[in-house]
Amino acid sequence: MSRAGDSDRLEVALECLSLPQTSGAARQILADVGFSLAPGEVGALIGPSGCGKTTLLRAIAGLVGVTQGRVRLPSGGRLGFVFQEPRLLPWRDVETNVRLAAPDANDGDLDAIFTALGLSDHRRDFPASLSLGLARRVAIARAFAIRPDILLLDEPFVSLDTALTLRLRQELMGLIEARSVTSLIVTHSVDEAIALADRVLILSSRPARLIADVPIPTPRRERDGSRIARVEVEIAGHLSAD
Amino acid sequence: MNYVVRIASLLLLLILWQIGSNHFGPRLLPPPMSVLAAVEEQARSGALFVNLGATLARVAASFALAISFGAVIGVLMGRHPALDRIADSWVVILLNLPALVIIVLAYVWIGLNEVAAISAVALNKLPNAIVTVREGARALDRQLDEVAQVFRMSPSVRARHLILPQLAPYLAAAARSGLSLVWKIVLVVELMGRSNGVGFEIGVAFQLFDIRLLLAYAIPFVIVMLAIETFLVQPFERHVARWRFRPA
Numbered sequence: 001m002s003r004a005g006d007s008d009r010l011e012v013a014l015e016c017l018s019l020p021q022t023s024g025a026a027r028q029i030l031a032d033v034g035f036s037l038a039p040g041e042v043g044a045l046i047g048p049s050g051c052g053k054t055t056l057l058r059a060i061a062g063l064v065g066v067t068q069g070r071v072r073l074p075s076g077g078r079l080g081f082v083f084q085e086p087r088l089l090p091w092r093d094v095e096t097n098v099r100l101a102a103p104d105a106n107d108g109d110l111d112a113i114f115t116a117l118g119l120s121d122h123r124r125d126f127p128a129s130l131s132l133g134l135a136r137r138v139a140i141a142r143a144f145a146i147r148p149d150i151l152l153l154d155e156p157f158v159s160l161d162t163a164l165t166l167r168l169r170q171e172l173m174g175l176i177e178a179r180s181v182t183s184l185i186v187t188h189s190v191d192e193a194i195a196l197a198d199r200v201l202i203l204s205s206r207p208a209r210l211i212a213d214v215p216i217p218t219p220r221r222e223r224d225g226s227r228i229a230r231v232e233v234e235i236a237g238h239l240s241a242d
Numbered sequence: 243m244n245y246v247v248r249i250a251s252l253l254l255l256l257i258l259w260q261i262g263s264n265h266f267g268p269r270l271l272p273p274p275m276s277v278l279a280a281v282e283e284q285a286r287s288g289a290l291f292v293n294l295g296a297t298l299a300r301v302a303a304s305f306a307l308a309i310s311f312g313a314v315i316g317v318l319m320g321r322h323p324a325l326d327r328i329a330d331s332w333v334v335i336l337l338n339l340p341a342l343v344i345i346v347l348a349y350v351w352i353g354l355n356e357v358a359a360i361s362a363v364a365l366n367k368l369p370n371a372i373v374t375v376r377e378g379a380r381a382l383d384r385q386l387d388e389v390a391q392v393f394r395m396s397p398s399v400r401a402r403h404l405i406l407p408q409l410a411p412y413l414a415a416a417a418r419s420g421l422s423l424v425w426k427i428v429l430v431v432e433l434m435g436r437s438n439g440v441g442f443e444i445g446v447a448f449q450l451f452d453i454r455l456l457l458a459y460a461i462p463f464v465i466v467m468l469a470i471e472t473f474l475v476q477p478f479e480r481h482v483a484r485w486r487f488r489p490a
Contacts, residue, residue, distance in 0.1 A: 061392050062391075062392075063388055063391065063392065079392065081389075081392040081393075083385070083388075083389070085385065087385050087388075087389050089386065089403060089407070092403060092407075096403075100393075100403055101389070101393040101395065103399075142393070146393065
């Protein structure tokens, strides 16, 4: 890897992250987590529930302070975040929600993102009228609209049914690959991690350390193209058409 | 259907008024038609409009002052606990200070002038506006704050699209309760230290024991305030809450 390329990597080197508890005492959430992602690489973060996956994402995004260690975002530093809840402004319509986060986005790019996510007919809808699946898509559209250098996703498919999850996965991966966005996805599902990521990062229980960094050898295209995966998608298609 | 009931109930009130007038005599309670004639006299001479205008101007000025200062102070107190701890007792004291005390002090300290009148009314409403808006500021959605932080939204975008829409229902509530409080206190302020306005005229009517004149000012004033409430305040409340009811 060349030196110029290094500044485009996401570098995470955390030695300690503690958060104050309601009792007042600080509690250590993360112990030793170090990894980096190359440009366009997709990492999946997996670990026991409550181990601090979300906190790690929040630390990378600068929403919580790191006690010891550092995080370096890829050069450019534009960060897209898809929270577990869609977190849309309920009093603004879909398009405004996206544009407020990405005031510099051009119309063509927004059109492409809305089309890729099947949101073209929902631009003027208000969040209260959207299903969870659609609201999630808006949150994803918002994160892509800023043309992120790094994209963080916190369980983007949690509590969606299988058919919807598979379709949304495809839409998301389509966008990530088309724009080769460095991405880090928190998930609790091993299947999902294997389907989406180039590397699976496994955290221990709290305080979390990185216990394994497993590369997925098969290119994603071939994973999607496996005969079983095709049947899975076909069945999902029938289910969601119903 | 609602309107029919409302009109019927108002007609019933007029009938009771007429009966009461027959019973107590026109000096204590002049009949509706006589009051209407008095309203017409005051309107013809122009005095009604001059006085209504003066009162409304005072209502508008003190209302605007109280709501804007109340909003700013309320947001600051709601967002900064340290500030809240310091200023909270002051707000509580102001909240419990009788309107009359504030009015007298304002006239003594500032003088018998318009500035004193308007600040006295605004000060009476201010703590109430602060408390209401502070409640709204405390209820601001932290999750949306994080969205603004992550996506690096500018302070003006945050204020306009994030904070204001969340505060709007509280501002509407403060405005609504504020208006009814302000216009009542304005009359007292006028009675005590101004030489025009509805409150001043009512004071004159009191000294002359002229109930007819008193009602000739009171009733049009109530109608004007009801109209403002119905055609300005309520539509504003519906406007700020419109996104809640958006159909699927």
